Amino acid sequence: MQEVNELEEWFKNVELPTPPVLLFPGTEIADVNKFLEVQFISLRANPDSKTNVPVLYRLKAFKLLIESNL
Secondary structure (H helix, E strand, C coil): CHHHHHHHHHHHCCCCCCCCEEEECCEEECCHHHHHHHHHHHHHHCCCCHHHHHHHHHHHHHHHHHHHCC
């Protein structure tokens, strides 16, 4: 859960890119705020669930994408 909290705090303190954002080939984020909201709702509800592994992966990939463009 600490990793989730750290990611959430990081996203709150960084300038988010303007949509649309291409996260992966075939994965476009049309609404960045909504994307983050939905991902964190899922993680907060059940952080240890195996179904949330891809959610955490997407958030980390999005963070790396933002960092690489700073």
